[in-house]
Amino acid sequence: MRELPIHVRAIRTLITMPCEDVGVGRTCRSILAASRATGLACDLSTSAFLGARPTGLPVNSVIPRGLSRLPFGLFRRFAEPALHRRFLAALGDGDIAYLWPSVPVSVYERLARRGIPIVAESVNTRMEAAKPVLDAAYAALGLAPAHGITDDRIAEQNWRQSLCTAIFAPSPVAERSYVGTPVADRIIPASYGTWVPGSLPRRPLKTPDASVVFVFVGAVCVRKGAHRLLEAWRRPPKGAVLRLVGDIEPAIRARFADVLASDSVSSIGFTRDVAAELLRADVALLPSLEEGDPIATYEAAAHGLPVLASEAGAGRIGAETGAITLLDPDDIEAFRARLAEFAGSEELRRDRGAAARQAALGYDWSRVGPLRFTRLFEKFGWT
Known part of the structure; x- marks a missing residue:
């Protein structure tokens, strides 16, 4: 694993599932790339990294690049344990473990036993808050719920979050889902964003018959x-x-x-x-x-x-x-x-x-990516 600057705490990021160039994976790499560009010491560990690697961001993956487009199920059995061993071994004194939702409970527990600060990304609202909203919506349609949120998953998420030092909540709706919970004081407001195009083609005026x-x-x-x-x-x-x-x-x-x-x-x-x-x-x-x-x-x-x-x-x-x-x-x-x-x-x-x-x-990611870590460091007085 490549060395990082030592003048600030290192953000060691773990996303267990393959880090794709769409969806959650794209969000994760955008945050890290923007933060790294400001001088923040951060890197990314993942089972496989798909797509172009952001300039300057150290990426540590288990599955070789030439095999990363093959079905992940072919490699999961050995890739995930190997990834977690490498990630845990690389963490040093003063490092911060920045965990995304695919990381299993066992990794949280091992980090907590070592006293390493755990910062989690709350990609969506808490499952315990989301489930009744979605249950009601499916019931109104006369359909069985198809959202996949179960009581076991809720309990697992709650246990994970109880082990966290801090949790990034990306929106006001996500923030509110933590009100009244045991981890409410660990929430750090954040946001997502996008890479804003520098210019756009001018949209032509609509003709009367245009849709x-x-x-x-x-x-x-x-x-x-x-x-x-x-x-x-x-x-x-x-x-x-x-x-x-x-x-x-x-x-x-x-x-x-x-x-x-x-x-x-x-x-x-x-x-x-x-x-x-x-x-x-x-x-x-x-x-x-x-x-x-x-x-x-x-x-x-x-x-x-x-x-x-x-x-x-x-x-x-x-x-x-x-x-x-x-x-x-x-x-x-x-x-x-x-x-x-x-x-x-x-x-x-x-x-x-x-x-x-x-x-x-x-x-733009260049602003909101590093801002979350500024707020994190300020909350805990870290340097």
Whole structure:
């Protein structure tokens, strides 16, 4: 493992699952790359690292690069124990263990016994808070819950967090989920963000016969409020189309088959070229019921799109700047009225899109990545 500067505490990061170049893996590497660029001593350990390695960030992976695109299940049995042994052996006096959700309880326990500070990333709201919200949503649809949160997983998460020195909560909704818990005083407010493009192509004015494109980026699922969006879209705004960019949950596909098959809706499943979809769109939507701090909102704002979102979907940028237009996904008539308002006014779209773009500049990874560690060090008086 490469040596790090010794004038500050080293942030030794562990993400047990393969660190992909999308989703959680991309978020993790963006935070670390931005922080390393400011001089923070940090590195990353993972089973496998997929995609380009950020300049200057030491990455320690078990699975050789040439094999990293093969199914992880082929290597998991030996890769994870080897990774954890290396990670634990590399930690020295004064180091901080920065753990992401895939890290098993046994690693937390070993770190706690050694007295090493453990800082965890709360990617989403606490499971114990999220489960009743999602249970109620599935029940309202007459469906069995498909969110995967069990009592055993809740108990395991609670035990992990009880061993932590600090926990990063990326949004106000995530923060509130810790109120009244034994670890409430360990929460450090943080946020996610995006790499904000330096410039954008100018969007042409809409011709009278051109459709207004509303885009939804992310898993098309109950958790992200897709059922409320599709219910509202049973009566779509005049001249508007809906573009779904993400895999569709089977229950959503079955329940809203008629809406999904309509001429005003198109879907492409998962894509890595989200920027292309955003540049072709006019308005972004994210009516989530539960989130951590959705990257999709930051990306849409950074591309100059007005964003209509629930409080959870608006995330930290919505709470702090007011640049995201809030909506209540459970009020279907108000939801429809808001869609029609934005479909009918190019001036409103451009106005709110410009405000979102300006706000996004404050959430570039270069700013929010290192800020979380500044707050961490200040909280504990670390240097």
